[in-house]
Amino acid sequence: MTLTLYNTLTRRQEPFETVEPGKVKMYYCGVTVYDYCHLGHARACIVWDVVRRYLQFIGYEVRYIQNFTDIDDKILNRACVEHSSMEAVADRFIKAYFEDMARLGIKEADEYPRATHTMNGILRLIHDLENKGFAYPADGDVYYAVRRFSEYGKLSGRRLEDMQAGASDRVNVEDPEYQKKKDPFDFALWKAAKPGEPAWKSPWGAGRPGWHIECSAMVRDRLGDTIDIHAGGADLIFPHHENEIAQSEAVTGKPLAHYWLHNGMVKVDGEKMSKSLGNFITIRELLDRGVDPMAVRLLVLTAQYRTPIDFTDEAIADKTNAWQTLKAGLLFGYQYGKQLGWEVEKAENSLIENPKSKIQNSYIERFQQLVNDDFNFPGGLTVLFELAKELHREGNILVHQGKTETPALELQRQWQTLVTLAGVLGLEAKPEIETSTTEGLSDAEIEAKIQQRQAARQARDFAESDRIRNELQAQGITLIDSREGTRWHRN
Numbered sequence: 001m002t003l004t005l006y007n008t009l010t011r012r013q014e015p016f017e018t019v020e021p022g023k024v025k026m027y028y029c030g031v032t033v034y035d036y037c038h039l040g041h042a043r044a045c046i047v048w049d050v051v052r053r054y055l056q057f058i059g060y061e062v063r064y065i066q067n068f069t070d071i072d073d074k075i076l077n078r079a080c081v082e083h084s085s086m087e088a089v090a091d092r093f094i095k096a097y098f099e100d101m102a103r104l105g106i107k108e109a110d111e112y113p114r115a116t117h118t119m120n121g122i123l124r125l126i127h128d129l130e131n132k133g134f135a136y137p138a139d140g141d142v143y144y145a146v147r148r149f150s151e152y153g154k155l156s157g158r159r160l161e162d163m164q165a166g167a168s169d170r171v172n173v174e175d176p177e178y179q180k181k182k183d184p185f186d187f188a189l190w191k192a193a194k195p196g197e198p199a200w201k202s203p204w205g206a207g208r209p210g211w212h213i214e215c216s217a218m219v220r221d222r223l224g225d226t227i228d229i230h231a232g233g234a235d236l237i238f239p240h241h242e243n244e245i246a247q248s249e250a251v252t253g254k255p256l257a258h259y260w261l262h263n264g265m266v267k268v269d270g271e272k273m274s275k276s277l278g279n280f281i282t283i284r285e286l287l288d289r290g291v292d293p294m295a296v297r298l299l300v301l302t303a304q305y306r307t308p309i310d311f312t313d314e315a316i317a318d319k320t321n322a323w324q325t326l327k328a329g330l331l332f333g334y335q336y337g338k339q340l341g342w343e344v345e346k347a348e349n350s351l352i353e354n355p356k357s358k359i360q361n362s363y364i365e366r367f368q369q370l371v372n373d374d375f376n377f378p379g380g381l382t383v384l385f386e387l388a389k390e391l392h393r394e395g396n397i398l399v400h401q402g403k404t405e406t407p408a409l410e411l412q413r414q415w416q417t418l419v420t421l422a423g424v425l426g427l428e429a430k431p432e433i434e435t436s437t438t439e440g441l442s443d444a445e446i447e448a449k450i451q452q453r454q455a456a457r458q459a460r461d462f463a464e465s466d467r468i469r470n471e472l473q474a475q476g477i478t479l480i481d482s483r484e485g486t487r488w489h490r491n
């Protein structure tokens with residue numbers, strides 16, 4: 001079974017082959033930290049989190065780096081409005097980033113480089129570009145000479161000539177940057193310090209780096225000249241990633257990344273959800289409303305990762321329902337394991353030690369076959385839902401008939417498979433939280449209530465009998481009356 005990926009660079013789906021066998025070097029262009037993260041960022045972070053988890057699941061050792069852009073005009077503007085510093089604004093929103101992502105169950109990257117901590121690498125790259133004739137200083141700024149890089153446009157498929165035709169009437173000749181550039185398409189690698197702005201020393205005078213060079217330097221610093229996967233949102237293909245390629249490859253003469261992968265946008269009424277457009281909902285707002293983080297994950301994973309998603313309240317409601325189904329399957333073992341004679345804790349531990357030993361089966365194979373096709377997570381999810389529905393059905397049979405159709409050991413394997421595959425997608429149901437509402441009543445207490453209700457019924461006190469039923473229902477316990485007596489189950 002081979003993993004094949006759609007590569008933005010070649011516009012084809014290709015077999016995945018790494019530079020070093022068994023190892024993946026992966027870089028994701030993370031957030032510019034000037035505000036809380038919105039659902040668009042959540043999508044990007046969830047997609048790359050799951051890509052990393054999946055690569056690990058199929059046996060790769062993954063080194064995953066995600067940056068924070070902590071030098072930017074937008075951060076400076078916010079600092080100015082708040083009478084604060086760029087560093088303070090960045091620190092605040094980096095802290096918020098970690099809080100939000102933890103709530104969504106995003107695993108931390110191996111490292112989170114920041115532009116401000118990569119200044120030497122940035123200066124070295126600009127220096128090398130200048131030495132090789134790809135950069136020129138202009139009045140304290142330094143620009144990249146786009147026309148010197150013959151492959152410019154290879155990622156986005158844009159040709160300078162076409163862009164020129166389209167852009168000629170949009171160029172602002174009054175713009176001071178325009179005056180300094182030799183060509184309107186050249187872009188800033190270094191910007192001369194402006195009064196009151198943070199600045200770093202450089203051979204071209206005090207200033208700060210441009211956005212694109214930050215990433216080129218961080219990739220090189222942490223991962224080397226050529227990496228396996230460079231990821232980011234589709235909005236970054238041009239100019240950001242095109243410029244990263246121009247900068248890095250002009251210096252090293254080697255490909256920056258073999259696979260360029262891009263997640264589709266979260267949209268609102270057809271437009272990109274974006275901080276700058278103001279049409280966003282933050283992750284914390286959404287979760288504070290009571291939306292389950294796993295419903296957000298499902299919203300992201302039920303769409304192919306490259307296609308756009310429309311964010312609507314209905315979509316969230318729909319995924320919340322879907323999560324209930326999956327959750328029921330994931331909690332099966334905790335709910336019925338003891339009754340079925342499993343040793344749940346032992347089984348879980350052995351899963352952690354050796355996830356594949358216990359669960360080699362056709363479900364895993366099918367899951368892998370589906371996901372190997374360009375990270376088809378929606379396909380993979382169908383396997384999870386199949387397992388969850390089956391377990392849910394067996395749970396109902398157990399409650400009503402006192403035994404299951406499928407042998408207990410087979411059910412245990414199915415449950416373990418479901419938990420493992422869900423873990424690959426970062427989907428987790430926490431038994432201590434999910435069952436906490438019923439934890440107040442032990443099995444014996446529930447039985448006692450049922451006895452009381454039985455007595456009330458015999459005394460034809462149906463109001464009292466209903467009261468007890470409703471009281472139990474409110475605590476997540478359903479009663480089922482039959483000729484043999486009353487059975488119960490936790491919902």
Ligand SMILES: Nc1ncnc2c1ncn2[C@@H]1O[C@H](COP(=O)(O)OP(=O)(O)OP(=O)(O)O)[C@@H](O)[C@H]1O
Nearest residue numbers: 029030031032040044232233265266273274275276
């Ligand atoms: N609406 C969105 N849907 C999917 N991914 C997004 C969306 N908005 C941003 N991203 C991705 O999130 C990452 C961080 O984005 P960044 O902080 O640069 O946001 P941004 O695009 O500048 O913000 P905005 O456009 O909201 O002002 C990038 O990889 C970007 O492609």
Ligand SMILES: [Zn+2]
Nearest residue numbers: 029030215240
């Ligand atoms: Zn980047």
